[in-house]
Amino acid sequence: MLVGVGCGDPDVTWGVAAEGSPGAGEQAEVAPPAERSLDPADGFATIAAVLQSPRCMNCHPADPQPLQTDRAVPHAMNISRLSDESGLECGACHQDQNAEQVGVRGGPPGAPHWGLPPASTPMVFQGHSPESLCRQLRDAGRNGGKSLEDLLDHVAHDPLVLWGWAPGGDRSLPPISHAAFVAAVGEWVRAGGACPGDVRASPPPDQP
Ligand code: HEC
Ligand code: HEC
Numbered sequence: 001m002l003v004g005v006g007c008g009d010p011d012v013t014w015g016v017a018a019e020g021s022p023g024a025g026e027q028a029e030v031a032p033p034a035e036r037s038l039d040p041a042d043g044f045a046t047i048a049a050v051l052q053s054p055r056c057m058n059c060h061p062a063d064p065q066p067l068q069t070d071r072a073v074p075h076a077m078n079i080s081r082l083s084d085e086s087g088l089e090c091g092a093c094h095q096d097q098n099a100e101q102v103g104v105r106g107g108p109p110g111a112p113h114w115g116l117p118p119a120s121t122p123m124v125f126q127g128h129s130p131e132s133l134c135r136q137l138r139d140a141g142r143n144g145g146k147s148l149e150d151l152l153d154h155v156a157h158d159p160l161v162l163w164g165w166a167p168g169g170d171r172s173l174p175p176i177s178h179a180a181f182v183a184a185v186g187e188w189v190r191a192g193g194a195c196p197g198d199v200r201a202s203p204p205p206d207q208p
Pocket of ligand 2 (some may be wrong): 050051055056057059060114115116117118123136137142143144146151154155158160161162163164165174
């Protein structure tokens with residue numbers, strides 16, 4: 001059994017003891033964050049929040065197994081890159097459109113070329129800090145040979161990205177609109193793909 005998260009988690013203690021106890025107000029005294037990143041890089045936090053939202057992250061998992069729901073549950077029926085390679089293609093169940101569009105309630109969601117990123121460049125979004133996600137994204141060796149402009153084109157037009165905002169069923173949407181997301185990626189591309197933690201003096205990385 002792989003699923004262990006939920007409201008019944010016995011390790012979660014609710015904040016009943018905090019009131020009036022010494023130190024209850026301490027968290028308000030947090031120092032302001034250190035100024036270490038380039039300004040345009042701050043925009044990457046917005047981009048990362050989309051990439052790591054369930055509709056995107058479920059197909060960009062850390063393991064070779066896609067995820068389901070908003071709780072990152074491993075795909076039912078032992079579906080993985082391996083099941084795909086051994087003949088049970090994603091497209092056997094996932095059509096070019098959501099099941100609801102052909103009248104099947106609760107069936108598989110769908111969009112053209114449904115599948116996981118290739119094993120050679122798995123494009124993992126799950127588990128990264130915004131900084132490491134940013135560095136991976138701009139790295140042509142890890143993003144499928146894409147330039148920054150190619151990435152912008154991908155997020156603006158790829159059918160799987162567009163599906164994220166029309167996912168069918170009662171699936172939640174990414175935190176901002178598709179237009180706002182494309183605008184944020186456009187800003188990031190114009191800033192040369194700046195990442196949180198980049199040293200202020202260094203030029204943007206070369207792109208092929
Ligand atoms: C045997 C049928 C079947 C196969 C094969 C299959 N899936 Fe699914 N998949 C489903 C069904 C049914 C659902 C809907 C379940 C649900 O509502 O969460 C689903 C849901 C998903 C979701 C969740 C979408 C979301 O965000 O809610 C992802 C991602 C996914 N599949 C990816 C894949 C990938 C990638 C492959 C191939 C490696 C694949 N599936 C192969 C039946 C299948
Ligand atoms: C059904 C699975 C699936 C879903 C859902 C999905 N992707 Fe992808 N994504 C892929 C595949 C496969 C590739 C690689 C193939 C390609 O480049 O077209 C990819 C590539 C990418 C890339 C380019 C390369 C890189 O390094 O990441 C970006 C950016 C991306 N996806 C963003 C998103 C965003 C944003 C969403 C959600 C709105 C999303 N994806 C949802 C399967 C998916």
